[in-house]
Amino acid sequence: MEDGHSKGSIINGMEGVESKESRDIMMVPKPASSTATCDLLLRVLALILTLVATIVLGVDKQTKLVSVQIVDTLPPLKVHATAQWHYLSAFVYFVVANAIACAYAAMSILLSKVKGLGTMISIVDALMVALLFSCNGATTAVGVIGYQGNSHLRWNKVCNVFGKFCNQVAVSIVLSLLGSIVFLLLLVLKLHRRT
Amino acid sequence: MEDGHSKGSIINGMEGVESKESRDIMMVPKPASSTATCDLLLRVLALILTLVATIVLGVDKQTKLVSVQIVDTLPPLKVHATAQWHYLSAFVYFVVANAIACAYAAMSILLSKVKGLGTMISIVDALMVALLFSCNGATTAVGVIGYQGNSHLRWNKVCNVFGKFCNQVAVSIVLSLLGSIVFLLLLVLKLHRRT
Incomplete structure (x- = not known):
């Protein structure tokens, strides 16, 4: 810096040459622009992942013919049983949370272009x-009980009956987990960038 | 800035006065030290909260005499039923996660004094x-089913029987939630500080 400054004083008359050099320096791509692109791509990825996770669980429904034994002396009755995502509060929370994250991801793509909103x-x-x-965590905990049941609490597993429903829940959890890892990555990149 | 610079050039001979001023400025406590104290206090708080949360759920156990009807023609049998935290995988995950966070909070108090480890x-x-x-999320989801049951899945509530056990789980969740908010606050302070 000291050298540059003295040089600047010495070649005071050669303004044309100096400004050409400055232009050359300006032409070198800044690392900030590549991180901005990376940030944008991650936000788009988070948007897609949380959107698909919301839809996959939000449309999850399975109807099956199950046999129910009401009276021992009579043959079992066949009834249509339906599994729906809104039967469990954890699944409702999952859909709402992913919808919020998806809406925020879309909003943050637009807002990231505004100066001063970074923090x-x-x-x-x-x-x-x-x-x-x-x-x-909530959806996985309920999903695990659905798959395995719990003999201590006498909560029977339901995934042996509603297999398709449970698989759709599992896909949704994986998508949402990837989405949350993307948000975590955005945060880690921000912390790392400011070192 | 321009004014300060010109003043600096004009009073070039008054070096003694200028350096006294600089010393005065140096004496003003830096905001960095107060944020370091705040950071340390929050880490101690996180340590205590996660430690107590781990212990409260880790020692949670309740034994009750419950009546079980095995055969309709005989009177119900009285048996001792026990509720323990490790009967549910979500509770095991909770205890392990809080223990990890507690150990890390302790470690980070020591490491925060080391330069260059901030990021x-x-x-x-x-x-x-x-x-x-x-x-x-996992523990709350299971806790909600324990309190309310789920008629669709025929998962009966258990908190009407094991009330003390469930209350202890609730206390543990609140403590852990406060602990996680403290970690979130540490992160927000870090992001805010670097603006």
């Missing part, structure tokens, strides 16, 4: 990590 | 937010 966006990113990981 | 600590803080919120 605010990162803070909301951190809130999205918390929201998405909590809904993933 | 690494913040990244692990973000991972702790994800870990703790997912375990809170």
Whole structure:
């Protein structure tokens, strides 16, 4: 810096040459632009993942003919039983949380172009990590009981009957988990960038 | 800035006065030290909250005399039923996650004094937010079914029998939630500080 400054004073008359050099320096792509592109791509990925996760669980429904034994002396009755996503509060929370994260991802793509909102966006990113990981935890916990049942609490497994329904829940959890990892990555990149 | 620079050039001979001024400025406490204290206090708080949450759920156990009807023609049998935290995988995950967060909080208090580890600590803080919120979600989802049951899946509520056990789970969830909010706050402060 000291050298550059003295040089600047010495070649005071050669303004044309100096400004050409400055232009050359300006032409070198800044690392900031590549991180901005990376940030944008991650936000688009988060948007897609949370959107698909919301839809996959939001349309999850399976109807099956199951036999129910009401009276021992009579043959079992065949009834139509339906499994729907809104029967469990954890699944409702999952759909709402992913919808919020999806809407925010779309909004953050637009807002990331506005100067001075970087910190605010990162803070909301951190809130999205918390929201998405909590809904993933809730849905996975209920899903595990659905798959395995729990003999201690006498909660029977339901995935042996509603296999398609459970598989759709599993796909949705994986998508949402990937979405929340993307939000976590956005946060890590932000922290790393500011070192 | 321009004014300050010109003044600096004009009073070039008054070096003594200028350096006294600089010393005065140096004496003003830096905001960095107050944020470091705040950071330390939050880490101690996170340590205590996750430690107590781990212990409260880790020692949770309730034995009750419940009546079980095995054969209709005979009177119901009285048996001792026990509810323990490790009967549910979500509760095991909760205890392990809180123990990890507690150990990390202790470690980060020591490591925060080491220069150059700030970003690494913040990244692990973000991972702790994800870990703790997912375990809170899992435990709350199972807790809600324990309190209310689910008629669609024929999962009976258990908290009407094991009331003390369930209350202890609720206390543990609140403590862990506060702990995870403290980790989130550490992250938000870090992002805000670097604006």
